Amino acid sequence: xxxxxxxxxxxxxxxxxxxxxxxxxxxxxxxxxxxxxxxxxxxxxxxxxxxxxxxxxxxxxxxxxxxxxxxxxxxxxxxxxxxxxxxxxxxxxxxxxxxxxxxxxxxxxxxxxxxxxxxxxxxxxxxxxxxxxxxxxxxxxxxxxxxxxxxxxxxxxxxxxxxxxxxxxxxxxxxxxxxxxxxxxxxxxxxxxxxxxxxxxxxxxxxxxxxxxxxxxxxxxxxxxxxxxxxxxxxxxxxxxxxxxxxxxxxxxxxxxxxxxxxxxxxxxxxxxxxxxxxxxxxxxxxxxxxxxxxxxxxxxxxxxxxxxxxxxxxxxxxxxxxxxxxxxxxxxxxxxxxxxxxxxxxxxxxxxxxxxxxxxxxxxxxxxxxxxxxxxxxxxxxxxxxxxxxxxxxxxxxxxxxxxxxxxxxxxxxxxxxxxxxxxxxxxxxxxxxxxxxxxxxxxxxxxxxxxxxxxxxxxxxxxxxxxxxxxxxx
RNA sequence: GGCCCCUUCGUCUAGCGGUCCAGGACUCCGGGUUCUCAGUCCGGCAAUCGCGGGUUCGAAUCCCGCAGGGGUCACCA
Numbered sequence: 001x002x003x004x005x006x007x008x009x010x011x012x013x014x015x016x017x018x019x020x021x022x023x024x025x026x027x028x029x030x031x032x033x034x035x036x037x038x039x040x041x042x043x044x045x046x047x048x049x050x051x052x053x054x055x056x057x058x059x060x061x062x063x064x065x066x067x068x069x070x071x072x073x074x075x076x077x078x079x080x081x082x083x084x085x086x087x088x089x090x091x092x093x094x095x096x097x098x099x100x101x102x103x104x105x106x107x108x109x110x111x112x113x114x115x116x117x118x119x120x121x122x123x124x125x126x127x128x129x130x131x132x133x134x135x136x137x138x139x140x141x142x143x144x145x146x147x148x149x150x151x152x153x154x155x156x157x158x159x160x161x162x163x164x165x166x167x168x169x170x171x172x173x174x175x176x177x178x179x180x181x182x183x184x185x186x187x188x189x190x191x192x193x194x195x196x197x198x199x200x201x202x203x204x205x206x207x208x209x210x211x212x213x214x215x216x217x218x219x220x221x222x223x224x225x226x227x228x229x230x231x232x233x234x235x236x237x238x239x240x241x242x243x244x245x246x247x248x249x250x251x252x253x254x255x256x257x258x259x260x261x262x263x264x265x266x267x268x269x270x271x272x273x274x275x276x277x278x279x280x281x282x283x284x285x286x287x288x289x290x291x292x293x294x295x296x297x298x299x300x301x302x303x304x305x306x307x308x309x310x311x312x313x314x315x316x317x318x319x320x321x322x323x324x325x326x327x328x329x330x331x332x333x334x335x336x337x338x339x340x341x342x343x344x345x346x347x348x349x350x351x352x353x354x355x356x357x358x359x360x361x362x363x364x365x366x367x368x369x370x371x372x373x374x375x376x377x378x379x380x381x382x383x384x385x386x387x388x389x390x391x392x393x394x395x396x397x398x399x400x401x402x403x404x405x406x407x408x409x410x411x412x413x414x415x416x417x418x419x420x421x422x423x424x425x426x427x428x429x430x431x432x433x434x435x436x437x438x439x440x441x442x443x444x445x446x447x448x449x450x451x452x453x454x455x456x457x458x459x460x461x462x463x464x465x466x467x468x469x470x471x472x473x474x475x476x
Numbered sequence: 477g478g479c480c481c482c483u484u485c486g487u488c489u490a491g492c493g494g495u496c497c498a499g500g501a502c503u504c505c506g507g508g509u510u511c512u513c514a515g516u517c518c519g520g521c522a523a524u525c526g527c528g529g530g531u532u533c534g535a536a537u538c539c540c541g542c543a544g545g546g547g548u549c550a551c552c553a
Contacts, residue, residue: 046552178550
């Protein structure tokens with residue numbers, strides 16, 4: 001067991017998109033690979049933004065992806081609680097310590113006054129720095145009535161980021177930021193530093209929106225006499241248009257939606273990991289175990305990656321094709337159409353084997369398999385609009401179907417027998433497969449697409465096959 | 477606007493000074509697979525490596541400018 005500890009620290013705002021999940025995934029992969037620990041911590045320090053139920057939602061998302069954590073809100077550990085709202089006393093204690101060291105002070109200004117400072121700065125095209133207005137004689141800080149600010153010690157910093165490499169920023173990036181808000185809750189800027197330290201986190205993996213405030217954090221680490229953890233900043237995941245971060249507005253689905261549509265968790269993880277990471281080989285499809293072995297912070301790419309759903313679709317199909325029968329039927333279970341209810345496991349398995357090759361995600365099962373479970377209404381346009389069949393008149397079509405009906409009537413409906421009968425039928429009817437097979441396929445499935453003919457008929461069975469051909473003949 | 481970061485086929489990317497007039501994958505196109513759709517196999521299109529200057533015998537790779545994009549400048553995270 002290594003001492004490596006990573007965390008995923010979302011705020012409960014109700015939505016977990018691919019970008020957030022990727023952050024969690026990288027942290028999880030690293031912990032798994034290094035035999036470390038992965039912690040879930042909820043950053044619920046802004047009650048106004050909190051969305052009810054989102055903690056459950058986050059937990060459910062991680063669970064369905066299999067990103068299991070060693071400690072978390074619902075998994076007690078030695079460094080709990082794992083909800084920041086339950087750790088207020090800890091932050092307060094750290095705040096008092098900073099005050100006693102002269103490194104924090106009460107903010108005496110009203111919000112209006114600060115806004116005024118801010119707009120003054122903006123109007124003169126200057127960046128706003130609170131410390132330019134640092135009060136000379138701050139009042140005594142009262143918890144939960146006024147904000148507590150960090151008394152910064154501006155200086156230049158150079159630091160190392162495992163992904164971005166050598167980073168630097170000047171002292172102008174450092175300011176007196178709020179540590180504890182006037183409602184008694186800490187800011188993210190303060191809480192995460194305290195918690196990561198208290199929880200022995202060794203690697204902070206987070207989005208690049210925090211790069212700009214890293215000098216502030218460095219300054220605070222120093223004041224607190226804490227050795228900073230290792231910073232890991234993956235690039236953003238961009239929306240399909242490519243110029244902004246992936247967001248709900250962009251049509252980005254919540255990860256749980258993909259799960260609910262029957263994307264395999266392995267496929268999702270494979271895909272998400274490929275956004276901004278590769279192992280340097282030409283390998284594309286990874287199992288989760290392979291990913292854990294191959295993963296490396298050093299090979300996270302620096303530039304943003306767009307979310308391309310077509311690639312996900314391809315990858316999802318590839319993962320499904322590699323499933324064995326047991327796995328296949330297990331994953332398909334929640335997706336069968338209602339009319340499949342009375343059918344046996346064996347029958348369903350036969351159906352699955354036929355459609356496995358074309359399945360991209362399991363929610364496609366009903367549309368791909370309905371004709372195996374029930375007789376569909378006749379769809380005359382399938383014949384009329386078929387370029388190969390439209391040339392024939394009704395009586396000729398009837399005649400071909402009748403020939404098929406007669407020949408199939410003597411079959412035992414094994415695929416071998418069906419194959420040979422279908423072949424001899426081609427000769428006796430003297431039509432190309434494009435005509436005869438299309439016709440039989442349409443008559444027996446009433447669907448625009450279906451798996452191979454003989455195999456499909458074998459599964460549909462003799463009785464239903466003949467009845468369906470008969471029905472098609474009678475309709476002409 | 478200040479500060480910080482990024483920039484190779486449409487997309488995800490390989491590439492770390494010569495083996496790159498740039499490789500793989502997705503998408504797309506053509507062909508095979510006795511019917512359809514899918515899959516699969518074979519083949520193809522596709523990046524003058526953002527632009528301009530250097531350095532070097534030699535640059536996608538190093539340096540400098542510029543442009544474009546992103547992030548950030550909250551009592552949000």
